[in-house]
Amino acid sequence: MNNDEFYIGWMQQAPKGFAVWIKKYVFALLPITIALGVSVALAQKKFGSGNFEFGTLTTVTGVYSHSPVPNIKVFDGKDFWGNKNYITIPLIGFGKHGADGVIADLENETNIAFEGKELALKGTLLYNDGKLLMQIDANDKPLVMVNEPAGKVPETLQENIGIIDIKGEIVDPKCFFGVMKPGEGKPHKDCAIRCILGGIPPVLKVTNDEGIQHYYLMVGEHGEKMNDAVRDYVATPVTLHAKAVAYGDWIVLYVQPGGLQHYSYMREHYSNNIAMCGKRCVE
Amino acid sequence: MGTSYSAVGWNRQKRIYDQVIAGCCVLYLVLFVLITVTVNPDCTFETVLLRSTSTLAVFILHVILSIGPLTRLNKKFLPLLYNRRHLGVTMFLLSAVHAVFGILQFHSLGNVNPLVSLFTSNTHYGSIADFPFQSLGFFAFVIFLLMAITSHDFWLHNLTPKTWKTLHMFVYLAYFLVVMHVMLGVIQYETNPVFVVIMISGAFILITLHLIAGMAEVKKDKKAYRPEEEGFVQVCDVRDVEESRAKIFCIAEERIAVYRHENKIYAIHNVCKHQGGPLGEGKILDGCITCPWHGYQYLPHNGQSPPPFTEKVSTYKVKITGNTIWLKPTPDTAGTTQQGAAVPAE
Numbered sequence: 114m115n116n117d118e119f120y121i122g123w124m125q126q127a128p129k130g131f132a133v134w135i136k137k138y139v140f141a142l143l144p145i146t147i148a149l150g151v152s153v154a155l156a157q158k159k160f161g162s163g164n165f166e167f168g169t170l171t172t173v174t175g176v177y178s179h180s181p182v183p184n185i186k187v188f189d190g191k192d193f194w195g196n197k198n199y200i201t202i203p204l205i206g207f208g209k210h211g212a213d214g215v216i217a218d219l220e221n222e223t224n225i226a227f228e229g230k231e232l233a234l235k236g237t238l239l240y241n242d243g244k245l246l247m248q249i250d251a252n253d254k255p256l257v258m259v260n261e262p263a264g265k266v267p268e269t270l271q272e273n274i275g276i277i278d279i280k281g282e283i284v285d286p287k288c289f290f291g292v293m294k295p296g297e298g299k300p301h302k303d304c305a306i307r308c309i310l311g312g313i314p315p316v317l318k319v320t321n322d323e324g325i326q327h328y329y330l331m332v333g334e335h336g337e338k339m340n341d342a343v344r345d346y347v348a349t350p351v352t353l354h355a356k357a358v359a360y361g362d363w364i365v366l367y368v369q370p371g372g373l374q375h376y377s378y379m380r381e382h383y384s385n386n387i388a389m390c391g392k393r394c395v396e
Numbered sequence: 397m398g399t400s401y402s403a404v405g406w407n408r409q410k411r412i413y414d415q416v417i418a419g420c421c422v423l424y425l426v427l428f429v430l431i432t433v434t435v436n437p438d439c440t441f442e443t444v445l446l447r448s449t450s451t452l453a454v455f456i457l458h459v460i461l462s463i464g465p466l467t468r469l470n471k472k473f474l475p476l477l478y479n480r481r482h483l484g485v486t487m488f489l490l491s492a493v494h495a496v497f498g499i500l501q502f503h504s505l506g507n508v509n510p511l512v513s514l515f516t517s518n519t520h521y522g523s524i525a526d527f528p529f530q531s532l533g534f535f536a537f538v539i540f541l542l543m544a545i546t547s548h549d550f551w552l553h554n555l556t557p558k559t560w561k562t563l564h565m566f567v568y569l570a571y572f573l574v575v576m577h578v579m580l581g582v583i584q585y586e587t588n589p590v591f592v593v594i595m596i597s598g599a600f601i602l603i604t605l606h607l608i609a610g611m612a613e614v615k616k617d618k619k620a621y622r623p624e625e626e627g628f629v630q631v632c633d634v635r636d637v638e639e640s641r642a643k644i645f646c647i648a649e650e651r652i653a654v655y656r657h658e659n660k661i662y663a664i665h666n667v668c669k670h671q672g673g674p675l676g677e678g679k680i681l682d683g684c685i686t687c688p689w690h691g692y693q694y695l696p697h698n699g700q701s702p703p704p705f706t707e708k709v710s711t712y713k714v715k716i717t718g719n720t721i722w723l724k725p726t727p728d729t730a731g732t733t734q735q736g737a738a739v740p741a742e
Binding site for chain 1: 407408409410416420423424425427428431432435436438439440442443447451452455459470471472473474475476478479501502503504505506507508513514517518519520525526528529530580581582584585586587588590591594678679681686688690691
């Protein structure tokens with residue numbers, strides 16, 4: 114650069130020495146821009162395979178039950194022994210809301226209690242990992258038909274598994290099974306809290322040693338909703354002490370009093386050592 | 397300099413500068429989206445939008461913050477400094493897409509106002525692992541917003557340069573908030589170390605550049621000057637100052653620019669009234685000391701901007717003994733006319 118060159122921004126053209134230097138700098142920035150874009154895009158964790166059929170309304174017909182969470186059971190053929198199989202479809206509302214409000218409004222409008230009735234409901238399906246849920250929105254006029262069920266109502270209580278201790282992450286099933294990706298973990302924590310506080314039933318996601326994931330609906334000890342109670346535990350590792358009951362294709366966890374705790378790796382793996390250390394320290 | 401405000405004083409340089417910014421942004425966004433869609437076909441539009449805009453904004457923020465120290469180390473970076481606000485506004489627009497869409501995505505359609513939800517959904521403010529990182533991003537965004545809407549010279553003039561500069565120095569707080577927003581947020585979810593490496597490398601480069609540039613200035617500022625009679629101190633030889641150029645001396649923690657103009661030596665306060673640019677690194681053009689940052693001009697003998705402009709800087713008395721320049725470091729009132737000291741004939 115000529116020492117006498119002087120740059121002023123309001124000039125039409127930068128002096129040659131400045132222009133040449135800045136061109137070199139921009140050309141150096143170019144590969145950095147490309148490298149960053151490529152590496153950051155490649156480094157992202159794989160997105161989940163969940164699906165939310167946004168804009169597509171599907172009508173499903175099944176038997177409605179309000180317990181343990183609003184759901185309809187849809188007949189799905191017979192099993193090997195000739196018993197009727199049902200798919201349980203938990204219902205959720207629009208946005209970050211549960212389905213209770215929509216169902217209550219529909220019951221008031223029709224003056225019919227839906228429990229045990231056969232309903233045809235129109236809504237938006239979302240699904241992943243073998244679980245199917247349906248969003249019902251008052252604006253879609255979701256109630257297509259309500260009837261007395263034809264034949265025997267499926268048994269609800271199928272198997273009492275017993276008291277278990279289990280470790281996992283509490284997620285809101287609406288986002289996790291299709292609406293958002295990722296619908297779990299720290300970046301999604303606030304949204305999951307808001308969804309669960311809005312009435313969407315909390316689900317415990319458990320990953321076993323083989324990396325296979327299982328999902329459990331969560332309610333209180335007596336089947337009451339525990340949406341508010343899980344608020345501080347959403348999207349973090351937790352342990353549950355709960356009674357597990359299988360309802361067809363969903364297992365429901367009745368969380369025992371004091372049975373929901375933050376998971377502590379130290380407590381699980383080193384509690385004895387810590388105690389021994391404490392003893393030695395005392396000595 | 398202009399006598400009236402216009403949104404942007406376009407010239408060829410600015411157009412090229414903006415085209416380069418736009419080109420790099422488009423290149424980054426297209427690459428990010430194409431690779432994500434190809435490698436992760438299950439991705440969603442919302443997440444790709446949030447991630448592409450946020451990562452690009454963080455990258456641009458690093459570039460913006462590196463321009464200051466780079467310019468102090470090498471004057472050839474001045475064209476980047478002059479147009480830095482364009483980069484700032486671009487970064488703000490990208491962060492606005494990320495912030496607004498993030499609030500809509502994660503906090504709207506719930507049972508409370510989205511902004512209330514932002515601060516009250518996760519209340520583990522006392523925990524590092526569970527800290528609600530979105531709140532950090534929110535405050536960083538507020539700083540960027542204030543900086544972007546006050547970036548124009550209209551605000552610089554009306555807020556006063558000192559207030560304006562103080563406000564814009566909050567960019568360093570915003571940067572810290574952004575780093576913590578990323579470290580306590582998405583990095584806790586992602587498993588690839590690339591994200592941590594990039595963030596730490598970026599912070600390391602910025603800190604190093606600032607330290608190197610800062611230390612170089614501190615070294616210059618620490619030079620001691622012996623006071624002589626009548627309060628004058630000896631600063632340099634007249635042959636050390638080129639015609640139409642200056643040398644800067646830091647005496648009693650004030651930087652003073654000693655200029656040579658038409659074989660006379662003048663001294664003025666080194667700090668430009670516009671954005672605090674170093675006047676001593678400028679040049680005399682058309683008889684006016686011209687600030688290297690944004691071209692603001694002052695007359696060397698009285699430190700006043702030529703009419704109709706009204707900016708004034710302090711002036712200092714100088715004298716020459718033999719070939720030695722002596723400077724009285726006590727400033728006279730801004731705009732005070734000085735006789736200057738005649739350079740002896742060679």
